[in-house]
Amino acid sequence: MLSLGRLHLVTDTRPGRDPLTVVRAALSVAGPDLVVQVRVEDTASDREAYDLAVRTAELCTEVGATWLVNDRLHVALAVGAAGGHVGADDLPVAAARRVLGPSAVLGATARDPGTAARAVTAGASYLGVGPCHATTTKNGLPPPIGPIGIRAVVDAVDVPVVAIGGVTVDRVPALLAAGAYGIAVVGAISSAADPARVVATLLGALSC
Ligand SMILES: Cc1ncc(COP(=O)(O)OP(=O)(O)O)c(N)n1
Ligand SMILES: Cc1nc(C(=O)O)sc1CCOP(=O)(O)O
Numbered sequence: 001m002l003s004l005g006r007l008h009l010v011t012d013t014r015p016g017r018d019p020l021t022v023v024r025a026a027l028s029v030a031g032p033d034l035v036v037q038v039r040v041e042d043t044a045s046d047r048e049a050y051d052l053a054v055r056t057a058e059l060c061t062e063v064g065a066t067w068l069v070n071d072r073l074h075v076a077l078a079v080g081a082a083g084g085h086v087g088a089d090d091l092p093v094a095a096a097r098r099v100l101g102p103s104a105v106l107g108a109t110a111r112d113p114g115t116a117a118r119a120v121t122a123g124a125s126y127l128g129v130g131p132c133h134a135t136t137t138k139n140g141l142p143p144p145i146g147p148i149g150i151r152a153v154v155d156a157v158d159v160p161v162v163a164i165g166g167v168t169v170d171r172v173p174a175l176l177a178a179g180a181y182g183i184a185v186v187g188a189i190s191s192a193a194d195p196a197r198v199v200a201t202l203l204g205a206l207s208c
């Protein structure tokens with residue numbers, strides 16, 4: 001199976017947020033165990049995405065952590081990311097695989113077993129599955145699927161399932177019990193008074 005970190009920090013670029021300070025804090029605790037997914041708002045320019053990705057790459061390189069780029073695969077290639085993540089509004093998984101090449105990490109969003117199995121057949125190396133729980137970080141999502149929805153996808157595929165959406169420390173045990181390999185987190189880390197402490201707690205929960 002793919003060697004991939006279990007804790008994915010997805011950058012928070014909503015107005016008023018400071019994504020690089022949060023990435024720095026997270027890396028100070030997690031080091032090479034962290035996967036940072038560079039995600040910008042849909043309204044951001046490619047230049048803004050690139051600039052954030054370059055600075056994220058510098059921080060991750062210092063500690064040997066992995067970084068991925070959401071949606072914008074040309075940015076992923078331009079900054080030497082390990083790979084990218086695509087969903088229903090992005091390049092199809094097979095096309096994303098052609099863009100990134102055979103050895104890149106390619107994540108795909110899946111919310112049900114059928115979509116998940118098709119994404120894996122098309123070349124996804126891990127799946128982002130959710131929303132597990134309600135979230136205010138992203139609008140327009142379908143209702144939460146909970147650990148039961150995670151379990152349904154886990155049973156349909158043989159790649160790591162990364163649970164996303166409203167993930168908090170308290171919710172990690174149930175997600176792991178449902179077969180999740182890892183978690184992707186925005187708000188629980190970015191909104192914390194002490195993001196480094198939350199990262200340490202999440203890593204502890206993931207290692208149980
Ligand atoms: C790990 C992970 N899982 C799911 C998503 C969501 O991707 P997508 O459905 O393409 O939505 P946007 O993030 O692009 O708004 C993700 N980014 N990461
Ligand atoms: C970007 C994203 N995608 C989701 C999906 O279900 O596809 S949920 C989500 C936001 C996750 O943020 P938080 O950890 O603050 O809930």
Ligand SMILES: [Mg+2]
Pocket residue numbers: 070071085086087088089090
């Ligand atoms: Mg997307």
